[in-house]
Amino acid sequence: MDLVSEERINSMGSMEKIRFVLEGVKSGNIVVLEGGLTSEEQMNLIELTMAEVSEDFPGIEMSGYPSKKGFLNMRRKARLTVIGPAKIMRTMKKEKDLISAVISAF
Secondary structure: OEEEOHHHHHOOOHHHHHHHHHHHHHOOOOEEEEOOOOHHHHHHHHHHHHHHOOOOOOOEEEEEEEOOOOHHHOOOOEEEEEEEEOOOEEEEEEEOOEEEEEEOOO
């Protein structure tokens, strides 16, 4: 499991973040991002993942909880994002401040 600080994530460009996460997940790690990804970054991560799905890499499971509402009640990026290989991670329950996941062996 990789726990990545918000400071490290914020020092990366958008595509660099996505590649960092995807490479971590493809190597079998669960990546937990403090500060999370923006909606656009999540969308780009899903698109890139779909292009790389294969027999050896079935995709990702991603869950997170959003930040508190900001200016004009618009949401900012997620406060926390958890991303893992789809074949070992299943999100079981998600509430506004709790994510429960089951991690299983291959």
